[in-house]
Amino acid sequence: MSPESTGQNEHYIRVLRRRFRAWRGHRPFWAGLFTMVGGIPIAYFPYASMTLGNMTLAMSTTAGAGSLIIGVLLITLGLTMWYHSIVRVFAGVAAILLALISIPVANIGGFVVGFAFALVGGALSISWAPGKPESADGTPLAEHPDEERSEGGLHAAAVPRQQGSGYDLAVDTDGGGHRAG
Structure with a gap:
């Protein structure tokens, strides 16, 4: 061998x-x-x-x-x-x-x-609840902070924040450039 x-x-x-x-x-x-x-x-x-x-x-x-x-x-x-x-x-x-x-x-x-x-x-x-599958980038979902798993899922964590544009893309919930809350 x-x-x-x-x-x-x-x-x-x-x-x-x-x-x-x-x-x-x-x-x-x-x-x-x-x-x-x-x-x-x-x-x-x-x-x-x-x-x-x-x-x-x-x-x-x-x-x-x-x-x-x-x-x-x-x-x-x-x-x-x-x-x-x-x-x-x-x-x-x-x-x-x-x-x-x-x-x-x-x-x-x-x-x-x-x-x-x-x-x-x-x-x-x-x-008992079944385990969550791993995310696409290979990092288990349990390792992401809770604030990143909001209504939009992990999408908010994946979008980079733009400086000076008047609003943050990470907080943009409806896709029309409006801030949440």
Whole structure:
């Protein structure tokens, strides 16, 4: 191998990690993960039994089917957040509502563990917003000051100010030479 070949020397784990990081960055990953983790105890605890020596403790309730439905729906909503991020607000609201419904139905929301995870996952899904694309000159939009991103977008920052013309082009909002404000 020659030292000029760049892609062949890279380890496959590093490539997979970079691909996963890129995949994770375009969707509400943590919201979906928290929602799915919240659905597991809500669905599991009503059907679980614990053995202490010769004594078996069963935590099953009459609402076991409701708990299973709520848990499966939360897991489905978590997967929806990952693979269809366009409906993230609906999935977040539905996850919060299912978490609230799980308190009376599913053993106090999976002993508060599932309730808390589903509530946080739904809130993260509602608050997640996709990243902004970079501007044409290669500088990310987040690096521009807020005053440059006014009604005209970044156009005002790109127009040079002319000295002595009676008005500034950077403040010219309607294109007719009139000052704003």
